[in-house]
Amino acid sequence: MMSFKNLISFFLILFSCISINAQTKHTISGTLTDKTTGEALIGAQIKITDLSGTGAITNEYGFYSISLFEGKHTLEFIYYGYESQIQEVNLTENKKIDVALTLPAKAIEEVTITAKKKDENVKSAQTGVETLDPRQLAKI
Secondary structure (H helix, E strand, C coil), rough: CCHHHHHHHHHHHHHHHHHCCCCCEEEEEEEEEEEECCCCCCCCCEEECCCCCEEEECCCCCCCEEEEEEHHHCCCCCEECCCEEEEEEEEEEEEEEEECCCCCCCCCCCCCCCCCCCCCCCCCCCCCCCCCCCHHHHHH
C-alpha cells in the first residue's frame, strides 16, 4: 500500500499535469493581400509581439496559420515596402483574420529629364586639321 507522502506526491503530480493541459490553444489564420490590387503578399511576416520569437510567414497564396494559447495577443503584420499593421486579439476560439496592407503614400519631387544629341560636340565637318598650342610651337 502507498504511504501518505507518496499518495500526496502522486496527487500533486496529477493536478499539475491537469493544470498544464488546461491551457487550450486556438488557431489564428487568414490571408495577407495588397489593398489596392488584392494580390497575395508572399513571404509576409506575422509577429506575435507579446511572445518574443513567435510568428508565421505567409505561403505562396498569402495564407498564414499560427496556434497560440488563449488570451490577449498583439499581432503585427509586416511586408517589405508596405505599411505594417498591428491588431490586438483576445483569443478565446479559432479566428480568421484577413489583412490588406497598403503602400505608404510618398510624395516625390519633380523629375526633369534632359537629353543631348549624340553628335552635339561636332560643330562642322573639318578633316585633317591639327591645332597647335603656342607653347608647343615654341618647343618645335
